Amino acid sequence: MVYGTKNPWGLAAKNSFIIAIFATLGSIILGTTAALGLSSRHMPYKGLIMATLISPMIVPLIISGVAIFFFMAKVGLAATHTGIVLAHIILGTPFVVITVTATLSGFDHSVTRAASSLGSDPVNTFMKITLPLILPGVISGGLFAFVTSFDEVVVVLFLAGLENTTIPIQMWTGLREQLSPTILAVATCLIVLSTLILVTAELLRRRSERIRGINVN
Numbered sequence: 001m002v003y004g005t006k007n008p009w010g011l012a013a014k015n016s017f018i019i020a021i022f023a024t025l026g027s028i029i030l031g032t033t034a035a036l037g038l039s040s041r042h043m044p045y046k047g048l049i050m051a052t053l054i055s056p057m058i059v060p061l062i063i064s065g066v067a068i069f070f071f072m073a074k075v076g077l078a079a080t081h082t083g084i085v086l087a088h089i090i091l092g093t094p095f096v097v098i099t100v101t102a103t104l105s106g107f108d109h110s111v112t113r114a115a116s117s118l119g120s121d122p123v124n125t126f127m128k129i130t131l132p133l134i135l136p137g138v139i140s141g142g143l144f145a146f147v148t149s150f151d152e153v154v155v156v157l158f159l160a161g162l163e164n165t166t167i168p169i170q171m172w173t174g175l176r177e178q179l180s181p182t183i184l185a186v187a188t189c190l191i192v193l194s195t196l197i198l199v200t201a202e203l204l205r206r207r208s209e210r211i212r213g214i215n216v217n
Contacts, residue, residue, distance in 0.1 A: 015163075
C-alpha cells in the first residue's frame with residue numbers, strides 16, 4: 001500500500017513530522033534570539049516583551065486558533081503547510097524562550113566580554129562560547145516545541161485541509177467514525193515518543209546545571 005490518499009495514516013505521519021521539524025527550527029531561531037535579547041541589560045520593556053512572547057501559552061487555544069485562522073485566511077496561507085508551520089512556531093516559541101532564558105540566568109557574561117577584549121567578533125563569540133554553553137537549554141526548548149507541534153489539534157482543525165492532515169487530526173477523525181486498533185497503536189507510539197522527549201529534556205537540564213557548576217542531587 002502506498003502513502004497518500006490510499007493510506008491516510010501514512011500521509012498524516014508524513015505531514016506531522018515535516019510540520020513539526022520546520023516548526024521546531026523556526027521556534028529555536030526566534031526563541032533563542034528573543035532570549036538573548038531579553039538577557040541584555042540594555043533591553044527596554046523586558047516585562048512587556050516577555051509577556052507578549054509567552055502569551056500563546058496563556059491564551060486559550062480556541063481563541064488562538066480563531067485569531068490565527070483569520071490571519072492566515074487573510075494572507076492566503078490557510079489550508080497550507082506553510083500556514084500550519086507558522087502557527088506552530090507561534091505556539092512553540094514560548095517554550096524555547098523560557099528554557100533559554102532560564103539557562104542564561106546563570107550565564108557568566110564576563111566570558112563573552114573577555115572574548116571581545118581579545119578581538120573576537122560577536123558572531124564568533126556566539127558560535128564558540130555562548131551557543132555551546134546554552135545549547136542544552138536550546139535543545140530542551142526545541143524538544144518541547146516539537147512535542148507541541150506534533151500533538152497540536154485545535155489550531156490544525158482550523159487550518160488543515162485534506163492534504164494537511166496530521167496524526168492528531170487523523171486520530172480525531174477516526175474516533176468520530178470508529179474506534180480501530182490503529183488509533184490505539186498510534187496513541188501508544190505518541191505516549192512513548194513524548195516520554196522519551198521528556199526524559200531527554202530532563203537529562204539536558206541536568207547537564208546544563210553541571211556545566212554551570214550547580215550541584216544536582
